[in-house]
Amino acid sequence: MPDAENPSRHQDLLLHGDPEPVGLLADPHPEDAAHPGSGPVPLALLPDGAAVGERGQLLVAGVDVADLVAVVGTPVFVYDEEHLRRRCREAVAAWGSGVAYASKAFLCQAMARLAYEEGMMIDVSTEGELHVAVSAGVPPTRLVVHGNNKSEAELSRAVQLGVGRIVVDSFDEIARLERLASAAKARPQVMVRVTPGIEAHTHEYVMTGQDDSKFGFGLASGAAKQAVARLARPGSPVELVGLHAHIGSQIFSVESFAKATAVVAHFMGELMESADAVGSIREICMGGGLGVAYVDGEESLSIAEWAKVVREAASAAGVPGNVALTAEPGRAIVASGALTAYTVGTVKEIPGVRTYVSVDGGMSDNPRPVLYGSGYEAFLARCVRSPRPRKVTVVGKHCESGDVIVRDAQIPEDLAVGDVLVTPVTGAYGHSMASNYNKVPRPPVVFVRDGVARVVVRRETAEDLLALEDPDAPALTAEALSSQERR
Numbered sequence: 001m002p003d004a005e006n007p008s009r010h011q012d013l014l015l016h017g018d019p020e021p022v023g024l025l026a027d028p029h030p031e032d033a034a035h036p037g038s039g040p041v042p043l044a045l046l047p048d049g050a051a052v053g054e055r056g057q058l059l060v061a062g063v064d065v066a067d068l069v070a071v072v073g074t075p076v077f078v079y080d081e082e083h084l085r086r087r088c089r090e091a092v093a094a095w096g097s098g099v100a101y102a103s104k105a106f107l108c109q110a111m112a113r114l115a116y117e118e119g120m121m122i123d124v125s126t127e128g129e130l131h132v133a134v135s136a137g138v139p140p141t142r143l144v145v146h147g148n149n150k151s152e153a154e155l156s157r158a159v160q161l162g163v164g165r166i167v168v169d170s171f172d173e174i175a176r177l178e179r180l181a182s183a184a185k186a187r188p189q190v191m192v193r194v195t196p197g198i199e200a201h202t203h204e205y206v207m208t209g210q211d212d213s214k215f216g217f218g219l220a221s222g223a224a225k226q227a228v229a230r231l232a233r234p235g236s237p238v239e240l241v242g243l244h245a246h247i248g249s250q251i252f253s254v255e256s257f258a259k260a261t262a263v264v265a266h267f268m269g270e271l272m273e274s275a276d277a278v279g280s281i282r283e284i285c286m287g288g289g290l291g292v293a294y295v296d297g298e299e300s301l302s303i304a305e306w307a308k309v310v311r312e313a314a315s316a317a318g319v320p321g322n323v324a325l326t327a328e329p330g331r332a333i334v335a336s337g338a339l340t341a342y343t344v345g346t347v348k349e350i351p352g353v354r355t356y357v358s359v360d361g362g363m364s365d366n367p368r369p370v371l372y373g374s375g376y377e378a379f380l381a382r383c384v385r386s387p388r389p390r391k392v393t394v395v396g397k398h399c400e401s402g403d404v405i406v407r408d409a410q411i412p413e414d415l416a417v418g419d420v421l422v423t424p425v426t427g428a429y430g431h432s433m434a435s436n437y438n439k440v441p442r443p444p445v446v447f448v449r450d451g452v453a454r455v456v457v458r459r460e461t462a463e464d465l466l467a468l469e470d471p472d473a474p475a476l477t478a479e480a481l482s483s484q485e486r487r
């Protein structure tokens, strides 16, 4: 129900000078029923500010994507800034000011600043993410620090900065953190990450809440209880403020969220009965994971609906009203706010087998299809509402047969070399997981708003690819090597 989440979408489409009403999935092509997916791309998958221009071309926030591409080239990530802001505001309205944006989904300084401006905290899971967020001007108190293997340096920086929350993940980390906090004479606020033993219905690589997980403290094993007891003991150098659970990503099942909440709530109940620790637990964060629609026919919950499910489950399980329920969505904030524009370079037809359409990016800017077998839609920027009767496989330019962007893509009949091909819903885990495989420079990120485009991350250059290299590097001296401390 993405439109229920965003009732003003249709209105927006008409705002951008669209001469005729834009039909939402309503193109009168009778053949669509016979060939699902062969109609025009569902506009509900596009950013809120997407519209169809006078010539049928794609506009995002009033910016003509073909014009943009003529200036910045392809591939390019185009983010609708107002769409992102709206989702952040929705998250704050649904969850309160403790809700954090999971920056692993997509992070650059512009995004960190945007999420902060709209009232969200920022969840960072490495020192690198922390650095970007702080550099963007996010106050450390608005940061939540995650990670299953936080280094001494990462924990130390978090403690020195005085971040809002550190979500502790292991006994080794607790020992490290206690030592650092004592030395710094700081008392960081921490949450305990528990694994509730819930198998979310999602890809196994993005499932995190099951007992057999590298993340967090198991409930079933008693580890979570032990961690709470240790962190809440009198004289503890850290302040335990809450419990945290994250069961995975791209989850559509309401039951999984409800079950996980009930399990965490039950654990809290146990703590209430047995330990004085519970007095300090004033927050439960149920992580992120809300699924989003990527392809025709998929429907997702809105952020508000998700929050409602968790709230009801918590209340039914007896979580006291004064305990704040929070979350840390990533994908649901950014995924559908962006699209990727590529240029078609070659079209190879293998009669009776398939047609390969090669574009100028691939697994280096969107590894999700390769990693998780994820599906996407594809369409042409010059004819958003065209039917897409032709089935092809859209592939990238990398030296891998697996470098597929859309395995069974429906595209307009007249697709040709030089066309700008667009894949929607690429705002999450695309740019953030991008690589330089085959020494392909990473694409730029463009924010568009009110008819204005800003390149907030420039395209990498060939020079950037050499920036870390030193082929004539001097040898490390024996002295330098022997002066390193050994453990």
Ligand SMILES: Cc1ncc(COP(=O)(O)O)c(C=O)c1O
Pocket: 102, 104, 105, 123, 146, 208, 246, 248, 249, 250, 287, 288, 289, 290, 328, 329, 330, 331, 332, 428
């Ligand atoms: C601890 C934690 N919180 C939040 C998220 C964000 O998840 P999503 O982008 O699916 O909302 C993740 C990502 O897997 C995560 O590991």
